[in-house]
Amino acid sequence: MKLNGSEILVKVLLEQGVDTVFGYPGGAVLNIYDALYKHSDEITHYMTAHEQGAAHAADGYARATGKTGVVIATSGPGATNLVTGIATAYMDSVPMVAITGNVPNVLIGCDSFQEVYIAGITMPITKHNFVVRKVEELADTVRRAFEIAGSGRPGPVLIDIPKDVTAAVTDYEPKDAVVPTRTKEIKGDVKEIAELINRSERPCIYFGGGVKLSGAADELRELIERADIPAAHTIMAAGVLGYGEKNNLGMMGMHGYYSANAAVSRADVLIAIGTRFSDRVALNPDKFAPNASIVHIDIDPSEIGKNVTADYSIVGDVKAVLTEMLQYVKPAKHEAWHEHIDHWKTEDYKPEDSDTVIKPHYLVEKACEMAGEDAIYVTDVGQHQMWAAQYLHHTESKNFLTSGGLGTMGYGYGASIGASIARPGTRVVHFTGDGSFHMNMNELCTAVSYNVPVISIIFNNSVLGMVHQWQEVFYEGRFASSEPERVTNYKAVAEGFGGKGYHCETPAEFEAAMAEALKHDGPVWIECVVDRKEKVLPMIPGGKTVNDTIFN
Amino acid sequence: MKKQCMVVLVENNAGVLARVASLFVQRGFNIHSLTVSPTHDERISRITIMTNGDEKTFTQIMRQTGKLVETKLIFSVEPTFSLIHEILLIKFAAEERHNEKLKGLISIYGAKVVDKTDRCMTVELTDTPQRLDGFIEDTQKFHVIEMCRSGAIAMERGDVTYDV
Numbered sequence: 001m002k003l004n005g006s007e008i009l010v011k012v013l014l015e016q017g018v019d020t021v022f023g024y025p026g027g028a029v030l031n032i033y034d035a036l037y038k039h040s041d042e043i044t045h046y047m048t049a050h051e052q053g054a055a056h057a058a059d060g061y062a063r064a065t066g067k068t069g070v071v072i073a074t075s076g077p078g079a080t081n082l083v084t085g086i087a088t089a090y091m092d093s094v095p096m097v098a099i100t101g102n103v104p105n106v107l108i109g110c111d112s113f114q115e116v117y118i119a120g121i122t123m124p125i126t127k128h129n130f131v132v133r134k135v136e137e138l139a140d141t142v143r144r145a146f147e148i149a150g151s152g153r154p155g156p157v158l159i160d161i162p163k164d165v166t167a168a169v170t171d172y173e174p175k176d177a178v179v180p181t182r183t184k185e186i187k188g189d190v191k192e193i194a195e196l197i198n199r200s201e202r203p204c205i206y207f208g209g210g211v212k213l214s215g216a217a218d219e220l221r222e223l224i225e226r227a228d229i230p231a232a233h234t235i236m237a238a239g240v241l242g243y244g245e246k247n248n249l250g251m252m253g254m255h256g257y258y259s260a261n262a263a264v265s266r267a268d269v270l271i272a273i274g275t276r277f278s279d280r281v282a283l284n285p286d287k288f289a290p291n292a293s294i295v296h297i298d299i300d301p302s303e304i305g306k307n308v309t310a311d312y313s314i315v316g317d318v319k320a321v322l323t324e325m326l327q328y329v330k331p332a333k334h335e336a337w338h339e340h341i342d343h344w345k346t347e348d349y350k351p352e353d354s355d356t357v358i359k360p361h362y363l364v365e366k367a368c369e370m371a372g373e374d375a376i377y378v379t380d381v382g383q384h385q386m387w388a389a390q391y392l393h394h395t396e397s398k399n400f401l402t403s404g405g406l407g408t409m410g411y412g413y414g415a416s417i418g419a420s421i422a423r424p425g426t427r428v429v430h431f432t433g434d435g436s437f438h439m440n441m442n443e444l445c446t447a448v449s450y451n452v453p454v455i456s457i458i459f460n461n462s463v464l465g466m467v468h469q470w471q472e473v474f475y476e477g478r479f480a481s482s483e484p485e486r487v488t489n490y491k492a493v494a495e496g497f498g499g500k501g502y503h504c505e506t507p508a509e510f511e512a513a514m515a516e517a518l519k520h521d522g523p524v525w526i527e528c529v530v531d532r533k534e535k536v537l538p539m540i541p542g543g544k545t546v547n548d549t550i551f552n
Numbered sequence: 553m554k555k556q557c558m559v560v561l562v563e564n565n566a567g568v569l570a571r572v573a574s575l576f577v578q579r580g581f582n583i584h585s586l587t588v589s590p591t592h593d594e595r596i597s598r599i600t601i602m603t604n605g606d607e608k609t610f611t612q613i614m615r616q617t618g619k620l621v622e623t624k625l626i627f628s629v630e631p632t633f634s635l636i637h638e639i640l641l642i643k644f645a646a647e648e649r650h651n652e653k654l655k656g657l658i659s660i661y662g663a664k665v666v667d668k669t670d671r672c673m674t675v676e677l678t679d680t681p682q683r684l685d686g687f688i689e690d691t692q693k694f695h696v697i698e699m700c701r702s703g704a705i706a707m708e709r710g711d712v713t714y715d716v
Contacts, residue, residue, distance in 0.1 A: 119567065120570065123570065123571055123574045124574055124575070124578045127621065128620075128621040128622075131566075131567070148621055300619070301615050301618070301619070302612065302615035302616045302618075302619050304615070305608060305611060305612070306612060309608075
């Protein structure tokens with residue numbers, strides 16, 4: 001069958017089971033959009049306000065479903081606007097295919113209008129990228145992109161297509177969807193690790209997003225129950241184990257539980273699973289888990305020994321590794337160890353409640369109680385993100401979307417829209433701060449256009465909270481550029497875009513607004529006034545250890 | 553810091569060198585020298601990189617480079633078991649053309665005079681990086697007017713071969 005490049009692109013997207021794409025049209029992708037128009041009954045294209053929003057939407061779509069998200073942008077500024085979204089996906093191992101148009105082959109290299117070398121720009125922030133110079137290479141390149149994005153440790157792949165390639169005609173032969181390959185091979189002595197666990201007296205697990213990506217929650221649960229191992233997690237693994245579940249120590253790291261960090265630091269064996277010892281967890285790599293034999297299990301060999309030197313390592317898919325390990329792990333009880341941990345738990349930070357003002361922990365807990373533990377929660381980046389990570393009680397790891405690695409302010413709204421479109425039956429609650437929200441609040445027009453019922457809860461403390469907190473603690477209160485004195489009327493802005501808005505200053509006002517928002521079929525903003533003196537606590541300063549935890 | 557040698561067999565695609573080089577710069581790995589060449593298999597290019605760093609850094613470099621989609625095979629090359637060769641071209645000023653001491657060095661090192669004019673003499677030496685270093689040091693006292701050397705290429709001795 002003879003088809004032009006644009007038709008082939010759409011056909012291959014359909015082959016891969018894609019029915020939803022996000023993007024923004026422009027000159028270099030006009031042919032592609034023409035093909036999308038013809039296939040609009042099979043693929044729905046969601047146009048955002050800005051390409052960054054589209055990239056975050058594809059990311060949110062991917063995180064909320066596990067499927068590969070697809071975003072399309074035109075050449076030049078369209079492509080560069082994707083960059084933050086692609087980097088966000090790269091840092092958090094999110095499968096994504098970004099398709100950019102480019103100027104025709106003959107104009108490449110001539111500094112043509114809206115020409116940019118996006119393959120060069122995105123080299124360090126993609127798993128791989130392609131420039132398709134010939135239409136004959138297009139179909140297989142797109143298939144390969146999906147294969148790479150979803151296989152092994154997932155990540156974004158960019159395909160850059162010059163405009164003439166989207167018009168050129170060639171033979172198209174349909175093929176089956178590519179199946180992302182799962183790594184079967186396990187490198188390392190799993191039995192030896194199991195025996196190490198069997199011998200340990202103070203074992204501790206530290207797990208990350210790899211457990212979620214591998215779908216290994218059940219195997220992890222079996223391991224921690226059978227061998228009675230307390231387990232702490234990174235922000236990327238929030239929700240893998242249920243809150244309050246036995247042996248779940250909760251989040252560790254800079255703003256994690258003191259008890260979780262203490263357990264890791266006193267363990268005799270630390271099993272790191274699907275995680276990368278980032279500087280927000282192993283704040284001081286030389287003093288991290290100083291008493292433990294460290295075991296590192298990860299699918300990516302380059303993670304082994306990158307940040308923290310492991311005594312033992314196993315490279316492989318977490319689910320496969322844990323399944324094999326369970327053959328050798330014996331039942332155990334570590335009562336003395338748990339007594340220690342229970343003691344540390346009594347020292348954990350506990351925020352103070354209030355009936356009159358909106359406290360951050362109250363806001364997260366109340367929103368979660370009202371929207372339900374099965375709702376999808378999305379954050380931007382900063383104080384509200386940490387409060388959400390600390391106080392949410394969501395029940396599924398796919399239901400917490402946050403930019404953990406890159407820390408992208410402005411991530412949340414696009415991601416919320418993508419998640420809501422991916423799972424229309426599920427309520428999406430977006431936590432944001434007045435700083436983050438000003439970056440991409442314009443995506444409300446997208447939420448209104450497609451009637452996406454995202455509830456955005458804005459923690460408005462009138463300052464850039466996390467920057468402010470650091471300036472107070474480490475810069476003697478010199479609040480450089482963190483008190484912008486904005487007077488944005490969120491309710492009016494929301495209404496101006498065609499959405500709904502509320503302004504709340506008390507818990508009672510918030511509860512009333514939230515109740516109405518939950519009944520409303522469309523996007524809602526709930527602005528909540530929060531004291532600027534509120535800090536994210538506890539806190540371990542960068543480069544320090546659990547012994548340096550700040551509690552007030 | 554120890555100099556180490558790695559060989560990367562990559563898909564012969566446009567941009568593959570940029571990808572490897574970008575990775576090194578991004579992660580702060582040092583490239584001492586680098587060569588790219590075709591192989592007997594036209595689909596495959598061979599990149600030889602001399603780098604320096606401690607063992608941990610070298611392991612990281614190998615793993616990160618090995619992870620690239622276009623990397624087919626990566627291995628480190630030990631000088632004891634391998635041929636690691638570079639080419640040196642060094643141009644001496646006219647007055648050195650008949651210097652007996654220089655002639656002696658050229659002969660000892662097995663270098664050869666590849667070009668001679670009234671105003672200069674160019675010498676080529678193909679050998680291990682260490683031998684090239686030695687020749688450069690020994691000829692410093694002569695009037696050198698230009699010098700360049702290639703990156704290393706490397707191959708294991710004996711019947712060890714790498715196919716992808």
